[in-house]
Amino acid sequence: MQYYTVSDYFARLxxxxxxxxxxxxxxxxxxxxxxxxxxxxxxxxxxxxxxxxAPAQPKQLDTKEFDGYLRExxxxxxxxxxxxTFFLLKPKCAHxxxxxxxxxxxxxxxxxxxxxxxxxxxxxxxxxFQKKTFAEEMAAAGYYVVCPDARGTGERREASQQxxxxxxxxSNSHREINQMAVGFGMSMIGMMVWDLxxxxxxxxxxxxEIDPQKVGCAGMSGGGQQTLYVAALDDRIKAAVTSGxxxxxxxxxxxxxxxxxxxxxxxxxxxxxxxxxxxxxxPRALFVESGRKDHLEGAPGLxxxxxxxxxxxxxxxxxxxxxxxxxSVHEGGHQWVGVGVRDFFDRWLLNxxx
Ligand SMILES: [Zn+2]
Numbered sequence: 001m002q003y004y005t006v007s008d009y010f011a012r013l014x015x016x017x018x019x020x021x022x023x024x025x026x027x028x029x030x031x032x033x034x035x036x037x038x039x040x041x042x043x044x045x046x047x048x049x050x051x052x053x054a055p056a057q058p059k060q061l062d063t064k065e066f067d068g069y070l071r072e073x074x075x076x077x078x079x080x081x082x083x084x085t086f087f088l089l090k091p092k093c094a095h096x097x098x099x100x101x102x103x104x105x106x107x108x109x110x111x112x113x114x115x116x117x118x119x120x121x122x123x124x125x126x127x128x129f130q131k132k133t134f135a136e137e138m139a140a141a142g143y144y145v146v147c148p149d150a151r152g153t154g155e156r157r158e159a160s161q162q163x164x165x166x167x168x169x170x171s172n173s174h175r176e177i178n179q180m181a182v183g184f185g186m187s188m189i190g191m192m193v194w195d196l197x198x199x200x201x202x203x204x205x206x207x208x209e210i211d212p213q214k215v216g217c218a219g220m221s222g223g224g225q226q227t228l229y230v231a232a233l234d235d236r237i238k239a240a241v242t243s244g245x246x247x248x249x250x251x252x253x254x255x256x257x258x259x260x261x262x263x264x265x266x267x268x269x270x271x272x273x274x275x276x277x278x279x280x281x282x283p284r285a286l287f288v289e290s291g292r293k294d295h296l297e298g299a300p301g302l303x304x305x306x307x308x309x310x311x312x313x314x315x316x317x318x319x320x321x322x323x324x325x326x327x328s329v330h331e332g333g334h335q336w337v338g339v340g341v342r343d344f345f346d347r348w349l350l351n352x353x354x
Contacts, residue, residue, distance in 0.1 A: 007255065011255060014249075014269055017270050018269045019249075019269070019270075019271070019276070021041065021272055022272065022276060022311070023272075023276045023279040025279075025315055031318055031319070038276070043233065045265055046186075046187045046229070046265045046268070047184065047185045047186030047265070050186050050190075051186075053198075054079050054080045054082070056076045056077055056198065058074055058076040058206070059074065059075050060072055060074050061073040061074060061085075068092055068093075068139065069091050070092065071089050071090075072087065072088040074087075078194065078199075079194070082151075084198075084199065085110070085156060086110060086147060086149065087110050087113075087114055087146065087147045087148075088146050089114065089138075089146070090144055091142045091143065092140075093140070093142055094142060095142060095143075095144060096141075096214070097209065097210065097211035097214045098142070098144065098211070098214040098216065098350060099144045099145075100145045100216045100217065100218060101200065101215075101216070101218075101230070102146065102147045102218055102219060103148060103150060103196060103223040104149075104150065104219065105221030105224070105244075106221060107170050108122070108154065108169055108170050109169070113223075114133055114147055115133050119169065120165065121166050121168075121169025121170050122169075123166070124170075134336065138342070144203070148195065148196065150172075150174075150195070151174075151188065152172045152173030152174050152176065152177045152188070153172040156173075157172065158173035161173050161176075172260075174260050178261035178264070185266060188262035189226070189229055189262050189263070189265055190265065192226050193226060193233060196230045196234075197230065200234070200237075212236065213238060213349075214238065214350060215349070216238060216241070216349050217231055217240050217241070218240065218242075218345075219241070219245075220243040220244050220245075221244045221245055221296075224242035224244050224289075225242070225245045225263070227241065228240065228245060228274070228277050231280075231286065232277040232281055235284070238285065239345055240287070241286075241287040241344065243288075243336045244334050244335070246278065246305060246309065247297045247304045248273055248275075248304045251300055251304040252297055273308060273311065275309065278308065278311065278312030278325075279311055279312045279314065282318075282319050282321065283320075285324040285326075285347075286312065286316075286325050287326040287344045288309055288325075288326065288328070289328045289329075289330065289336070290302060291329075291335060294332075296334050309325075312325055326340065326344060328340055
């Protein structure tokens, strides 16, 4: 059968209309002006300006003790009537003043980030959780770590995805929520970033022992996506790690439109490319982890990653801090490897050189 598709049409449209506001590295003044203006455009594109503040009204649900840390289970309000569940991991050793936000990716909620042995979704794949997770390691090392449920996942799943079957736990309602949001000019990614910012507001106000200069964010895949956006938009994030989420929009997302709805927002392609989001993080620290076999990078593989890293690097070099951008490539696929991440946070949040 002959098919008449539109992929090529959109690829050409991208070449014509895409990335109309690339990072300006002609001078520091130009860069700062670019960041200020394009941040505002990005906020509008992902609909964050339409989110509504609300009192946090935090409530602790329970506490459990684990090897090296305590895990508190909380719920807080992020918009009127919108409630976010999260785990707060507190070290049993002395707290080092640091805080790491650790948003999760697809395939489950916050339970995956802490390998909760009682969670049905985690129970269903014990092979996947054979070692301590990043969140557990960082908590045991002295950081506070918060692992929130993104909207539509974990305890925040909408009606169609609820239930205790492992496949339900691994599912999410991003498609449903994004489709409800689109008609308002809102988006999943905008709301996820909003929620992370409100979580950070709450943590900094409720825990004076957290040093605002020691706030980091790290995530894998959809967690890397959230990390990249929140670090691009919120200067309170002093160091960020995105794993499995740093590649050119066209090849990775426009030409792979079967990816989750949370990757797509109004006018996003027209604004910037992913490297520009990385450039917005400068002069704060950014760690990008890529897998050589990560299919989500798109058909060109790492050749769709390196140019984006270079876009970000140009900004870090302009600002005189190229050492604050790290690109770590492993030989695997779409997975968190994490080599060097602990040292990266210790260096840029705690000023500890190894
Ligand atoms: Zn999603």
